[in-house]
Amino acid sequence: MAVNWAERISAFSRSPSRFLSGTTAEAFLAELLRELRDDRASYSVKVLLLSPLCEHPTVLCPSDSVGEETALELMSVFAQCPPKTVQFCCHLLLALTSVLVCTSCVSSRSRASQDFLDLLLQIAQDTSDLHGDAAHRSLRATACDCLQELEACSPGLLSQRLELLGGLRQRESSRLHQSYAGLQTLVLRNAVYQLTQETGAGPEHLKAILGGNTSVAWEAEQDSGLMNNKDSAILSSVILGPMGTVPTLQTGPDCKELRSVLSSLLEESYLLTPLCQAALLNRLTELVAMVPGVPPAIFRAQLLRLLGTSEVGLLHTTLLMKCAFTDSLFSAEDEAFILKRLVVLSQHPLLSTPEKLFYMDCILHFPENRPIGCSDGDETLPVLLTPQLALALVPTVFNDSATMLARLNLLSLVYLEEGEDGEEGRGLAYLYEHLTSLLHIVENGGSREIVVTFFRAVLLFLSYFCHVERYSNSLTEKLCQLYLHHTYLAPHLINLADQTQDKLTESSWAVGLLKALQGVITEAPLAQLTLQDLSRHLKMLARVAEEGEIPQHTTLSFLSSVITPSSSSLCVSGDWRLGNSLLGVCRRLLVHPSLDSLLIPLADILQHLTCRYGDTDIMDHARLYYSLLTTLSREKLASMLAQDLTEGGRQVKRRTLSSIMAEGEGLTSALTIHQTEKAIFRLMKAQSEPRERTQSDRESDLNQNETENSPGEANVALEAYRTQFHDPRFASEITLNHQLTHVEAVDSRFDQLFSICLHFSLTDDHYDDLSDISVPCLFRDRPCPKVKLTLKPRRPHPTTLHASAIFTTHDGLSWHTVLPDIHIAFQQVFMPPPTPPTWGRGGRLSLFEGLWDEMSSDSREKDLTDCATSLFCCQLKEAALITLVEKHFLPYLVSDLSEDDDEFKVLVFLPPQSHMLLKIRSEEDAVHFNIATDNWQLLPHINSYLLTITSCQDAALGHL
């Protein structure tokens, strides 16, 4: 059993959504709670059971009320816990905190959260463990942690308990004083923050809070607490950059009480773990920043200790302190010292890489006493960071990637400021040389990581020094040589060109690089060209061809020299991929601005491919491009092919049919069928159609009345009618009109859909399988396409159809989606009896009589065992009855509505071979629906149908 739970809990935390697809949150929660109450379960398992509640409380308790109930359950479990199970009790407190906070029970001050708060305060004050019961002490510690979290999530919750908390902290001599100190500091900070938000709050309010009256009940505190909960600003740190404003509380210079609390907290801060110390100092920094009456000098005694520390958190706190107090606490010398310290720490051999990276980040966001500009989060160099000082951080090839890039970035900033001529540009020269060293390592077969790092370093270097042509040109040259020997770097180089183009919009370096690459590719001797190199060259040339400024003649002569020699193994081999890459280049050339001058050589190449290439598919596409090139005007060609190159940027290429195969990288996603997350469209019943048909039916009836040519006698009519059914296909199908419409949720990707193929599956065996239906397109802003569903019933029962669809979006991707189910109601299967077209009303009436007699006759003969009669009664007024018949039965009516007959005769055909006959007549007490059918299994459906329409009619009339 235990193993089972361990597995289930870990499955849940791995993926709650997948886990809950097999059960429901409600059921799982109930199971957890039941097991938690079970005395036989071990406490180690019970601890495990609490983890879903701790980690995903809102998944298990989707609403506040469930959260509230769950919390009450957990509290009763807590109450029954034997005292020895401290670990479990601690976890239980954590679970309760999670549930109550996350379901907003705490912020709405619910009953359970109130009880829980009382429980926590009670545990926190229970110092009966004074004489060494370490286990119970840990429960007390956890209670404090929970209180702190409640206060952090609902600031101000405990502001009336400050005096109590202060007292607890002062009296505690065990390690637990740390928990109280953290709690007291946070509550104090939040209380002061709230005071800063209240107009007119002053020293006396502060004093009142510090000497808080614990007898004030919770209810009285609600207002201030609730109000502030709506504003998340109180959760944010108040220490902001140089331009931020801190909310302040004017107290005047005399706030003795606050000062004494602060001094006492600071004095004991040494006794806290470095993590708690940093948090405490940070809270106190915020607090002092908000109360100008307390001078920041209160921290001075701690500063030396903090500045010399090896702990990253404590030094960080000091930096934040500097950010908050600038020169009111830190002198210019302090500032210089701290900066030097940061430089030292950024390269200290004993520190870990993440720590060093963090310190480098701190240098670039150094809180200067007198910042020159408003940096607003951007990286800037502190004024005091001289090139001399920065020398300690020069990048070397022995650095790991991240450190190297961070150092390169920092030094680039330093040398950018220094300018090209400062110190004769030696710094910049060094950086460039460093880049060259990296390039040599890549050349000598550096690992993938080094390759990637190198290209990142190049981009970084260029982003600062692109304008220094001496280096940027030389870099271009070196990269070309590198590429020639290591063609596998093609995607990296293309990526570099793309990114420099995007990032350095004013520079033409990327174009220069691509042009140079085109040069080395097209000038290299062909004899040594391997097929692998060729395919990379083609990729590269395709990218080069996207640049309108680069002349493409050399590319064309290269292509031509690769494919045209009769000995060319390329054409003979007929490699599809290579052919595809060739076409990729051609395709881009087709839209190149200098196409006019390329026309003939390009046409030659395409024609050659059309005739000689050893792959039919490639030949076909080459032929397509050839005919496009030779028959279309430039403008048309451009508009046909250009959109996928220009729109949407390079990252998201559009895939039109003409490009689908020449786009090697997009091919996979174009060939994959993607699954939509939600339904995109659905089939809706078309409303208007049936009524129109009714109208025309009636007209045709009228027309035919005169030229009636129908059997007069019932049994003759019946006979003639029946013979039609000898053909099993006769009148066996029903057609339902639907519309395909988008569902509400707007996702612009799906605004225009093409080639929609609808597929249906049955949920029962009452019908034959449906064939697929295709719809050419569906646009959100155009009328909905009509879809005719043709159903072939085996039994005319209501049913539900599952529907799915495959379609294409305008970017060429294929999608699979599931539509909402389609419900086929009983009445949708109704058809007028398929009498021969020459029959008029009289014929149908005879048919009705014949069928009626047969069905209601007592002598149940061989075939007629399925027949049945029934009676349905309801209360309807005369007018209501006529409306009802008009609305629901007009197409099936065999008696005349206008005739002054007091009985309506309705004959409904239900494919394949069933009938429903109704004689509707108003009696004194009620309307009687006499029912006869040749399929008794339909009776329940008939009954519920009649019930529906008559009660609707009631309601409708009731309104009138």
Add this chain to the structure above:
Amino acid sequence: MSVRALWIISHEKGENVSIRFSRRFSTVEHRAKRLAGSWYVAVPEENTVLQLLLTEMGLSDSNKPYVALRDDCLHCQRSPALELRVDGPAKGVLWPVLAISQGPLILACLPLVDAPAEPRPPLASLLSVSQGLTLLAGLQTFLLGAGGKLDSEGLASRLAMLPAVLLQVCPLGTPLDVPLLGAPATNTVPTPAGSQKQPAWKTGLHRGRAVVNVALAETVRSMQYGNRSRQDLWDVFGTVTCKCEVEGVLPNVTVTLTLPPNGSPLQDILVHPCVTSLDSTILTASSVDNYDGSAFSGPYKFPFSPPLEPFRLCSYTSQVPVPPILGSYQLREEENQLHVSVTLKLHESVKNSFEYCEAHLPFFNRDQMGVVDVKVSFGQLDISKEKNLLVWALGQKFPKSREVTMEGKITFSGPTAGPTDPLCTDLTAYIKLYFKVPDMTLSGCCVDQHSVQVYSSAKPRIVTSRELLSKEYFIWNSTGTAPVSSGQMML
């Protein structure tokens, strides 16, 4: 100051990846949601996080040479915080994800951003980042041990302890402490009630004889090029590790470091948080400053109240005028032969008594060694099993002349190719020195046994020790191009 989630992942060079432990802190997530408002990005489920994290760390799809998402040169990972680009319905960027990786383990966490989400606040303004880093480093040490190596069984048992450990150190997402290594020290008793508050970083009290152990270890690194255009580099850093078994809730101990009369001052001093006070003069000397000769040069007093477990009291760096061993390495390529000529000189100020001293001469990007015709003036020469490395064992002592040489020829005619290294091609080659000298420091820094003061009733036993270790001690072939640019000269 809190973290939203924590993940511990194991992998073998990007393969067989699995999340070994994860914890979401729902109440912190609740705060994150309120703080970020419409910018809020929820933490995705485990598998998604794993995939995104590996991609961002460059570990995914290790068999593919280029993956756009992973290798885009725009993603410049030069900050300790990663961005995870979450796709799908909960689209957005999860930031700042901290990740530290050592051996087969990756530890990652997502600190809470307690500032307006846009524009993105600088990392340096979020205390939760340094707190997260500290937590991760603490967990890493707990899981892998201080040495950083642990067998899979040991790791599994440590992982199993994590829920109980987190209950102590990070119950609700706010890190309170780092996990204690191993079992608490022996001879401890719980605190009695008293007026003196017990430090939160002290789990109990020591009972018994007072013993103070102070170990001073210096490490020397060097890059020697034997080339006039390149300046040789070396640096020294020292650490003072203490283990104090002293009675009392908050006992006072003072350790004093002293330098010889002409010693260069200790620089970049970093101290343990248990140090109670510091003199500002101690902190002034810095390696990134120009040394002005007038700086304070000791004695360096460190008053502290010790925790129970061993700890690093302080660390420093020092600028010594000469490297302990000066080497020259020359290679000449002749046909398929390599002429090797090495000289190593031990500086006279260094005690000629080693625990070990070895010189390693690796050869990369060549075939295996065939004929090795090399003579050494002193010590023993070995060829590694893989036949790509000469190991020159110098033993415990240099000869009286303090100079040793190696001379000879090596042919590379082995049947298979040796290991490759993109750095060491052609004549770019190095010697790496491994040595340890007990009872000496290069800076001359020492802890006098009598200078350790313990303010307690019983007379304590005081043990001090010191040693010098080499690390990354390279001597590059002076006839080849060392993989450092001449710009290094500026140093």
